[in-house]
Amino acid sequence: MTDQSAATDQPGSLPADPSAVQDALVAWYEADHRSYPWRETTDPYEILVSEVMSQQTQLDRVVDAWEDFLDRWPTAATLAEADRADVVGFWTSHSLGYNNRAKYLHEAAGQVVEDYDGEWPRDPDGLSELMGVGPYTANAVASFAFNNGNAVVDTNVKRVLYRAFDVPDDDSAFESAASALMPEGQSRVWNNAIMELGGVACEKTPDCDGAQCPWREWCSAYETGDFTAPDVPTQPEFEGSRRQMRGRVISALKEYDELRLDQLGPRVRVDYAPQGEYGREWLRGLLDDLADDGLVEIDDGGDGATARLQK
């Protein structure tokens, strides 16, 4: 093997002339890829909804949730007018997790209507102003809606770059490598393609030959057989966790508009006892956090506190 991966000023060993690598990946993607309905639209609102949902959930279930969501709130304007409680309730009833993000999406829709007069920002910097839109989502929406993004860096992209071109496990290295590799003006197809590569060929357990990976001839891991991937932090256990309890609170309040603490408690923990370790005091702390997050309202009536979803 000769010096086709000559070192440049980039970290790792990106090809000095990336055009062959770029063409191979785009051709591979265009020849065949998974079909998702959000790949058929360039509406920034629809794209944003799909991005926020698919950060957290298996794509097959996102399809149904995405279609239901857009049936119910087809535009940013309709979502902005919705009650917060309905959006959070939708999120929970579709098992989408992280209901904070339902709140963010609702708020972002409000920003587009109020601050931007319904006119979506068309570049990553502008999109980053929207609530809940960070670097990844800003570039994804700019790319898929406007073909106007920078290279996305998600864990798929990191894994691919780490393996193929020995990019060190470092956020700024990934960002500059991803950026150097992206063909100018082709963010829509490119970001789709490189994430598709990470999703179907270069997963944790790679499937280079089965998926006909277009980068085998340049790939460091394919050459050496070392398919180590960057460390991903392991999740704390979900069962019994605070996030599980928060989810139960939201579900219960969606089902019953308003509940007193002692009615809510047993729906959150079977071992709820008003004076026990997991009693009113504990539940109140949980609800205060949810109220701080803007998800729940607490009404301290004379007859004991009641909770409901935030309007």
Next chain:
DNA sequence: TTCCGGAAGT
């Protein structure tokens, strides 16, 4: 039990 993962808050 492990995997998957971007954004905000502190």
Next chain:
DNA sequence: ACTTCCGGAA
């Protein structure tokens, strides 16, 4: 820099 936020599937 570190923690919190969710839940289904493999």
